Amino acid sequence: MFDSLSDRLGGVFDKLRGRGALNEQDVRDAMREVRVALLEADVALPVVRRFVDAVTEKAIGQDVLRSVTPGQQVVKIVNDELIEMLGGEGQEGLNLDARPPxxxxxxxxxxxxxxxxxxxxxxxxxxxxxxxxxxxxxxxxxxxxxxxxxxxxxxxxxxxxxxxxxxxxxxxxxxxxxxxxxxxxxxxxxxxxxxxxxxxxxxxxxxxxxxxxxxxxxxxxxxxxxxxxxxxxxxxxxxxxxxxxxxxxxxxxxxxxxxxxxxxxxxxxxxxxxxxxxxxxxxxxxxxxxxxxxxLGMGDVVGLVERATASIKEEEAELLAKRMAKGQFDLNDLRMQLRQMQSMGGLGMLAGMLPGMKKAKQALAASNMDDKVLLHMDAIIGSMTAKERARPELMNAKRKKRVAAGSGTDVQTVNKLLKMHQEMGRAMKQIRKMGGLKGLGALFGSGGLGGGMPGMGGMGGGLPGLGSGGANGPGVDPSTLPPDLQKLLKNK
The missing domain is CATH 3.40.50.300 (P-loop containing nucleotide triphosphate hydrolases)
Structure with a gap:
């Protein structure tokens, strides 16, 4: 819903982050672009005026302009004002404490x-x-x-x-x-x-x-x-x-x-x-x-975890955790992961909820690729024998050709799936409580969908902040992450 506004604001703030120092005119120029972005998003004019005035007043303060990362400070101010515009904190949900009914x-x-x-x-x-x-x-x-x-x-x-x-x-x-x-x-x-x-x-x-x-x-x-x-x-x-x-x-x-x-x-x-x-x-x-x-493109990892909790069956998660603890991750496990992704909302939904995955989501949209790719991968695995699913290393050229014909795909796509399985297998060995997220990073990374599934270009090297780069992955400042995510990563 907010994709267009998010893209416009992302472009404005990328310019601010790229500068070592800001002056008052830089901030005012940026706020002018923010005003246009909000008006294009059909936000009421009085709301736009109040929002821009509040952000500008706080952003041109000396504490911001003289800070080490003034661009990120401005983004934080915009984030705080957006929260206030949307209703502030502590008012979500129903009041169920009254006398029943x-x-x-x-x-x-x-x-x-x-x-x-x-x-x-x-x-x-x-x-x-x-x-x-x-x-x-x-x-x-x-x-x-x-x-x-x-x-x-x-x-x-x-x-x-x-x-x-x-x-x-x-x-x-x-x-x-x-x-x-x-x-x-x-x-x-x-x-x-x-x-x-x-x-x-x-x-x-x-x-x-x-x-x-x-x-x-x-x-x-x-x-x-x-x-x-x-x-x-x-x-x-x-x-x-x-x-x-x-x-x-x-x-x-x-x-x-x-x-x-x-x-x-x-x-x-x-x-x-x-x-x-x-x-x-x-x-x-x-x-x-x-x-x-x-x-603002920071994702919603807490929401993603909640969605995963509601969608993933506990017994399946426990079984997968035990297998990963032993270093086991075959194509049956990958198939289970793909089906869980479908139940959680599909590729576009997940990409939009992960920090640093904006380019991945844009690549999905640009390639006109939908969640049918998950069904295609499921079909490839389904065309294999039980022995091949349990031991992917058995997949030689003859077997790949048979599987491709049986799933309605081609050998190149079968190879991509097998390579993605290898990447995910390596990532899965490191997973404990945060299981689904690193596996998802491998899926979107250079060895997964980002590495060239049909109709797609590369989507980057994994999951900033949650992949192999650690909690402070490339391009992610921990102070700009939402408090819930900071706490989540701290306790990880």
Missing amino acids: VVVMMVGLQGSGKTTTTAKLGKFVREKHGKKVMMASLDVNRPAAQEQLKVLGEQVGIATLPIVSGQQPVDIARRAMESAKLQAVDVLLLDTAGRLHVDEALMGEMKAISQVSTPTEVLLVVDSLAGQDAVNVAKSFNDEMPLTGVVLTRMDGDARGGAALSMRFVTGKPIKFAGTGEKLDALEAFVPSRVADRI
Whole structure:
């Protein structure tokens, strides 16, 4: 979502980092480019002015201009202001400490993804917080809206309030409250009706439901692809309803990011969650510091670790750890790693979450290469015999030709896979608790995808900060890394 803005800001800060000393005019010139980048990203003009003024005031201070690394100091100031623009720290997540049932009221316009987001949030609360959840649809206007939530509830394993034909929203809310109390439900999610636009009837219905259910959280669901229209919708709802937060859907799309960057300033309410895909587990807590780090190309290793924890089966990880401890890593293990990468979001998602991997992500995009390459590699391994997978050194020219034909590829691609396996095998021998990351470094490095898989050029020599170069890999200043990552590397 923030790729265009990230590229523009990256170019500005590369110029600053390349200079040994800065003067006030250098900073002002850089901030002029930052202003243009933010405006192009569809950030509201008052937000841009406030952001640029705050950064400029701090960046032209003598402590910055006379520091040993003034360019990096300016980047840190921009990072801090981005975090503040996105909502600051300590406001992410739901308030689940109230007396149960904690009522979470979902509001928004029709088509924003409210019903699907309700199911995603229910799954998130149950799995992340261990709460008993119930969902209730109060949408009697949209055809089959209540049935849709029921089906989604069955898919995620969350109970939904039984449908009573002809019952009105306020009465459904009362019945949901009574049912939640009788069943000792911890969190009750109310999916309210939407409209094509904000009107008096909609707001009147929302207020009546709020009086009956006394919600702890009122979350506005808005489509991030709507740009500044999303911000205007949020402002209209906030003027009428006591919103506690915002959920941005379709954050994985090609929106320019202006809605996310403007939302907090315009509404005063934090973005609490972000929808990152169509699957029912594609909902993440919106953490401003991590988003700011990704915008500035610093990655999101903590988020990557969380994604890995949720995607990788514990027994598989333990088996792989035992094999690596013995120096064992065959093609069956590589196949397992490739499938784990698919479940974690694919190449593009992972590259965007790793510090120093911006060029890798750009190379992926420039080559028009998608996650089908993982399927192709899986097919190559699947075309081998069990003996060949266990002992890759058996792969001679005749066997390679047979495997290439069986997988629909060519011998060169088979050779690339075998070489990548060798590189990863060497890296895997050094892995302990940080297993998946160094292996991923080998995958993107000169011996892996970066070394010339079809349609791609080289993507660099591995993973700065996490590969063989150590925690302070080339081009990475530890002081510019996010605090969570600094702590992670320190404890490694």
